[in-house]
Amino acid sequence: MPKINVDGKDLIANDGESILNVCERNGIYIPRYCYHPSLSVAGNCRMCLVEIEKMPKLQTACSTIASEGMVVKTDSEKVRKARKDVLEFLLINHPLDCSICDQVGECFLQDYYFTYGLRKSRFKLENKNQKQKRREVGKYLVLDNERCILCTRCVRFSNEVTKTDELFVNSRGDRAFIDISPEKGVTNKYSLNIADICPVGAFTSKDFRFKQRVYMLQTTKSICTLCATGCKINIWHNNNTIYRITPEPNIYTNTWMCDDGRMNYKIVNSSERLTHSMINGTEYNKRQTVKQVFNKLSKAMDDKLRIAVVLSNYLSIEDNISLIYLAKNVLKTPYIFSIESNQQKIEDGILINSDKSPNSNGIKLLVKKYGIKDISEYAEYDIVIGFYEDIKNLRISLVKTILFSYKKSSYPCLIALKTYFETDGSFINWQGYLRKTAKVVNSPENTFDLHHFLMEVSHLFAVYPDFNFKGIIKDLKYKEEGQ
Amino acid sequence: MSLDIIKSDLIQYFIIYKPQIFYLIETFVKIGILYGAVMTLAGVLTVGERKLSALMQDRVGPNRAYILGFTLWGLFHVVADGIKMIMKEDFMPKNANKILFTLAPIISLVPILFVFAFIPFGNYINIFGYTARFEIIDSNLSVFLIFAFSSLAVYGAFLAGFTSGNNWGLLGSIRAQAQMISYEVVMVLSILPVIMIYSSPSLSGIISAQGENISGFVPKWGIILQPLSFLIFFTAALVESKRAPFDVVEGESEIIGYFVEHSSMRFAGFMFGEYIEIVLFSMLISIFFFGGWQVPYLSDSGFTLGNISIPVNHYIKVILELLSISVKTVVFSCIFIFIRWTLPRFRYDHITKLCWKYLMPISVLNLVVTAFFVRAF
Amino acid sequence: MIRTKKLDEKKLNFWESIYIVEIVKGLVVTMRHFFINLFFPSRIITVSYPEENLPLIGNAKLKSLHRIKLRKDGSPKCVACMMCATICPSKCIYIEADETENYVEKYPKVFNIDMSKCVMCGLCVEACPEDAISMDTGEIVGGSYDRFRNYKNGGLFLTKNELFRHLPHETISKSGAANRLANKYLEDKND
Known part of the structure; x- marks a missing residue:
């Protein structure tokens, strides 16, 4: 455990820790371009130069290992001058594109220029090196080589994280630029992370491009519900519209995020979205829908039909608890089933799970608690209530179903639901962590929170629930972060 | 019973009651003409006042309201104002006396409208042998009835302020009491010499007396025989109409006035009443002091001055007489407006002082001197 | 203590104190403006904004x-x-x-x-x-x-x-x- 002194403060470093990491842990910020906590150290941008006593030259903080007795200055006159000069070098060939560049607001060049630079360039505008602008790379990215400062974060990402090696630095000196190996192309499923880690506007997202300025957006923390991994995400939204989703790096689950997860927000305003409940081809508003479903169910109960309720791995714990409550206390049917999920395993070794349902673990806990059978004991039922994604795979006559859905489809009785961007819900991911989605935008007027809908139906049956979700979820055996 | 019998019965009744039926028709026609003209003039005055004041102050005045692209010098503002007044919220304060609060604008408007019934607005017309006088009620005491009714209007101002439950309104009412009652006295005192001179307490008598000439060529108008009376009456009329320079009752800049809580058509009642009052006093001034419908030197036989005589058609004469009183009324209405926009407001104590210390003694003196002269000659 | 302020009101002479002459003087001023503006409307300096605009300065x-x-x-x-x-x-x-x-x-x-x-x-x-x-x-x-x-x-x-x-x-x-x-x-x- 070497002790070092940074700007007059005595700090204790771990063995083999770089100066930059020690400073970061203790709240001293050192500017950087090429350094990224989840990638290997390259040390090529020279922005993190610090002064170390008894060393003749300035050293890069990201690659220098802290050793016993080091005295480091991060804000001396020499360091400041060095940073200014490095910035001037980086900006020699950088085009004056800020007005059309999408990085504005999260651009390290702009931020550091205002913090450390603020010097007029001594190089002429006309002599700037011109390179290729606007090159489409893969499905999701746009590359502008003029803006690139060759920090090689993207190259290291493709080498180390996805291990696909699509990107490399072509040519040398001031002609060097990021190139794509022609036989591969950027086809990996994590390509948009490159746009995130690019400190300048060289790689930008084709989907988010020119939609909004970053500084006009608000972020809300939530989770991704596209697979059992349950990545933590930031949702960037403004005026009731979601513009993009970025990962919220954490030590438990994810640093990165897959492209499919980022595009998931499009369901909210897609043309396939179910905005009204559809029963036998007629659109109904909220009030009418509750009435219709109530009529249907009460008639079925009078006729002593067999009603089955299928729990869904795609729905939150609250919604599933409400489904169990409906089956047990309102419909008084013994037929409550769950659906077996795929085996839970990270397919590609990074993030994507082979189980595509976000709440399989939560359902397992509920099944254990309430003693629910598996759908494999499948028999002939007269009415099946469930989530449309599940029922798709079962061989049940369409006419007999009451389904909940976000998307339009051909089932005769569809209840429009809010997506988990529009409502709160608790999920337990494959590691067993309990996580919650957040309400970010307003839903279309005639869509339901599933548990609200079920409670309204049970009110019509004159059954008034007396439990709260918090208490039930507390009893489930889930892990909490930090354990 | 057949239809013929009914028919013949009706004809019988018609022949029996012919004068009464004719009298009814005649009265309704006269009411239509007079009140139509008065209401129109009062309506036009609401915009006219703004337009005239604008011209006096080098402005253009209201000119925006239009129908089908025609602005008609801003005359459509009458319509616009009316619509606005009707559309406004009809507000009543919680602690107001509901009945009297509603009654106040009616009381201030109706007596003044009633006064017009006594006013002769023309001589007579002869149509196919039927003679009709341009006067709705011909009474020998019309002068006194006019002042009796017009002073009733003061109750409107009292009630409005007292019953609205507003302190500003109360102040306005108190001022109205003090100011208007005192000037009622002066007004009647100033008109008594005129009645003496023409020796008739009816308006038609006063007007026909003014048709004569003094020493052959000067019309025997009130302004010539009683200039002092004219000045005092005019001042009193200004006070009665509650307008600048005697507008302490309203006092827009400090207490807003007795109608501070009245909105919508209730307020419109007060405002319209003010303009009708202007028309009324313009007519009275022209009758008492400027010969009413008399055109100088015009009589039944035509224009006569000394020995020269030009015969005039009966209908042309009627039209000239109607025009005469109309022009005089409009001119005096305008003078009311000019005075308002020229003079600053009198101080409250100055108004009272002016009335009791100067106008009252002068009018009494005038009365005595006139009485002496009337008795002597 | 009550503070008082003595107003120096101008003493009016006879013609002023009977008001009539002064009123006529005032009327002459307003009437002059009225009739000039009535017969020569172009002398009114009002600008009918927004139909008319004055040219902007500087x-x-x-x-x-x-x-x-x-x-x-x-x-x-x-x-x-x-x-x-x-x-x-x-x-x-x-x-x-x-x-x-x-x-x-x-x-x-x-x-x-x-x-x-x-x-x-x-x-x-x-x-x-x-x-x-x-x-x-x-x-x-x-x-x-x-x-x-x-x-x-x-x-x-x-x-x-x-x-x-x-x-x-x-x-x-x-x-x-x-x-x-x-x-x-x-x-x-x-x-």
Whole structure:
């Protein structure tokens, strides 16, 4: 455990820790371009130069290992001058594109220029090196080589994280630029992370491009519900519209995020979205829908039909608890089933799970608690209530179903639901962590929170629930972060 | 019973009651003409006042309201104002006396409208042998009835302020009491010499007396025989109409006035009443002091001055007489407006002082001197 | 203690104290104005705004109605960088950006200014890196009851159609930060 002194403060470093990491842990910020906590150290941008006593030259903080007795200055006159000069070098060939560049607001060049630079360039505008602008790379990215400062974060990402090696630095000196190996192309499923880690506007997202300025957006923390991994995400939204989703790096689950997860927000305003409940081809508003479903169910109960309720791995714990409550206390049917999920395993070794349902673990806990059978004991039922994604795979006559859905489809009785961007819900991911989605935008007027809908139906049956979700979820055996 | 019998019965009744039926028709026609003209003039005055004041102050005045692209010098503002007044919220304060609060604008408007019934607005017309006088009620005491009714209007101002439950309104009412009652006295005192001179307490008598000439060529108008009376009456009329320079009752800049809580058509009642009052006093001034419908030197036989005589058609004469009183009324209405926009407001104590210390003694003196002269000659 | 102030009221002479002469004097003044204005209406100096406008003096025309300057080929200089919308203190500028095929890459698909919110501060002009938005039209925004009606129909809502225009007799400048791209685009267009 070497002790070092940074700007007059005595700090204790771990063995083999770089100066930059020690400073970061203790709240001293050192500017950087090429350094990224989840990638290997390259040390090529020279922005993190610090002064170390008894060393003749300035050293890069990201690659220098802290050793016993080091005295480091991060804000001396020499360091400041060095940073200014490095910035001037980086900006020699950088085009004056800020007005059309999408990085504005999260651009390290702009931020550091205002913090450390603020010097007029001594190089002429006309002599700037011109390179290729606007090159489409893969499905999701746009590359502008003029803006690139060759920090090689993207190259290291493709080498180390996805291990696909699509990107490399072509040519040398001031002609060097990021190139794509022609036989591969950027086809990996994590390509948009490159746009995130690019400190300048060289790689930008084709989907988010020119939609909004970053500084006009608000972020809300939530989770991704596209697979059992349950990545933590930031949702960037403004005026009731979601513009993009970025990962919220954490030590438990994810640093990165897959492209499919980022595009998931499009369901909210897609043309396939179910905005009204559809029963036998007629659109109904909220009030009418509750009435219709109530009529249907009460008639079925009078006729002593067999009603089955299928729990869904795609729905939150609250919604599933409400489904169990409906089956047990309102419909008084013994037929409550769950659906077996795929085996839970990270397919590609990074993030994507082979189980595509976000709440399989939560359902397992509920099944254990309430003693629910598996759908494999499948028999002939007269009415099946469930989530449309599940029922798709079962061989049940369409006419007999009451389904909940976000998307339009051909089932005769569809209840429009809010997506988990529009409502709160608790999920337990494959590691067993309990996580919650957040309400970010307003839903279309005639869509339901599933548990609200079920409670309204049970009110019509004159059954008034007396439990709260918090208490039930507390009893489930889930892990909490930090354990 | 057949239809013929009914028919013949009706004809019988018609022949029996012919004068009464004719009298009814005649009265309704006269009411239509007079009140139509008065209401129109009062309506036009609401915009006219703004337009005239604008011209006096080098402005253009209201000119925006239009129908089908025609602005008609801003005359459509009458319509616009009316619509606005009707559309406004009809507000009543919680602690107001509901009945009297509603009654106040009616009381201030109706007596003044009633006064017009006594006013002769023309001589007579002869149509196919039927003679009709341009006067709705011909009474020998019309002068006194006019002042009796017009002073009733003061109750409107009292009630409005007292019953609205507003302190500003109360102040306005108190001022109205003090100011208007005192000037009622002066007004009647100033008109008594005129009645003496023409020796008739009816308006038609006063007007026909003014048709004569003094020493052959000067019309025997009130302004010539009683200039002092004219000045005092005019001042009193200004006070009665509650307008600048005697507008302490309203006092827009400090207490807003007795109608501070009245909105919508209730307020419109007060405002319209003010303009009708202007028309009324313009007519009275022209009758008492400027010969009413008399055109100088015009009589039944035509224009006569000394020995020269030009015969005039009966209908042309009627039209000239109607025009005469109309022009005089409009001119005096305008003078009311000019005075308002020229003079600053009198101080409250100055108004009272002016009335009791100067106008009252002068009018009494005038009365005595006139009485002496009337008795002597 | 009660403070009193003695007013020096002017002592009126006889003619003044009977008011009549002074009233007539006052009436003469107002009547003079009345009759002159009645017969010579052109002497009234009122300007019937917004139908009539006085010409703006000096640099006042640099704080008049907004416009977006155009390039030589008629495309807007604006690249939808959002600087004006960001700095606008009354948040009256709404821009939707979109991608174009030409070198400049970005252009405003929607550009609206709500003049009923605008405070005419001119910060948008100073913020503009492309010298695109300017307030040099010399026109003054007219009064209106309808803020959501189009400007040309008497409202206060400026859209692309009203904003994107040349001034008459304007010499078209080339300055701007995205100049290289814009110039390249214009050169291509001329060839």
